[in-house]
Amino acid sequence: MTITDFSVIVGDCRVLMPPRGPFDLILADPPYGDTSLAWDRRVDGWLRLACDALKPSGSLWGFGSLRCFMATANQFADAGLRYAQEIVWEKQNGTSFHADRFKRVHELVAQFYRADAPWSAVYNDVQTTPDATARTVRRKMRPPHTGHIDVGHYVSEDGGPRLMRSVIYARNCHGTAIHSTEKPSGLIEILIRTSCPQGGLVGDWFAGSGAAGEACRLAGRRYLGCEIDAGMAELARARIASVLPLAEGAQP
Ligand SMILES: C[S@@+](CC[C@H](N)C(=O)[O-])C[C@H]1O[C@@H](n2cnc3c(N)ncnc32)[C@H](O)[C@@H]1O
Known part of the structure; x- marks a missing residue:
């Protein structure tokens, strides 16, 4: 398959993505192995590969809970990534695992950058x-x-x-989602505009529904997604292609 400005490739991101870099921005919504969903199996070793595939001016924004970031904090540091900041995504409804917990209506999205690059070199367009x-x-x-x-x-x-405030409200995709953990493309677009220059390359290492591809098309950034599930990748391609007409000769 030809790699174009808007592609979703099928397979293991650890194998397929690093040679396509360097990326201005890597988005990562990885499986954390917290649920019984078939695809929800921890992926080892991707952080180091992602760090190496990042431009010195690049950022990696990762979705997750504080629980999973705390459990994997050493892995980020070992991979050569330094924490920068986080935003809180507030959604209209959420999950209540146990009666003795708060109803959870938020998730975190945390920004990391290469530890061998100074923060002043990292692309940052204040929103x-x-x-x-x-x-x-x-x-x-x-x-x-x-x-x-x-x-x-x-x-x-x-x-x-x-x-822009660090707590961002965005409705989750219940009712319209094509993936069980689909993220709102409007929220992702904010991350893209903040951390990837116009025309830059975004790598979406666990692409799922291709929500980030849709956001890239709207924001004028190039997009390469990787999804291990071929059926889901096909849905993601169709979704991205439907956002705006493709440039002549381009294939999603
Ligand atoms: C949390 S979901 C991503 C959802 C996505 N952010 C969205 O908005 O639709 C994680 C995805 O990673 C995929 N995946 C799991 N292991 C992978 C791997 N090694 N390489 C690429 N994709 C993988 C799963 O099939 C799943 O669709």
Whole structure:
């Protein structure tokens, strides 16, 4: 199969993905072996390979719970990855495993980057939302010369940009999903816009439904997904192809 700007390849990401890099951004929603689902079997050794396939300016954003990140924290460090930050994905409904726990309506998405690269080299396009409330903030200015401290102020515009919050609400895909753990493509698009430059290459190591491919098409980034289940990969290809017309000669 020809690898194009929007491809989903079938097989083990550990074998197929590293030679296709280097990637500007790697998205990873791996099986953590927490459920009885047939595909939910831990995949060993992928983190080191993913780190090596990442550009020095690249990021790896991984989905998971705090439970699984704590259980695998050493594996991230051993693979040469350093933790940067996380966002909380809040969803409209969730799971209640036991009566003595909170109803779980969130998941984490954590950003890592190569430990051999300085954070200043990592691509980062700060995201904003257009919902600032107009206000005037008074603040002390730096003294223009010794002994004199002036008071300054800045004014924000109603509806102007403000830094995107780290807790992001996005409805989960219940009712419309083609994969049992499908992630909202709108949420993934935020990660893509933050960590991959326009036209850059996103690697989706556990592609599932191809939600990230859809987000890449909308955001103008190139996409290479890898999914071990051939039937699911076929569904993902069809989904991605239906988002926008493909460029001439391209095959999903
Ligand atoms: C948590 S799901 C990903 C869901 C995806 N993020 C979505 O939004 O649809 C993990 C996927 O990884 C696939 N998978 C498991 N082991 C794999 C491997 N070694 N290489 C590639 N894909 C694998 C599974 O078949 C499953 O579809």
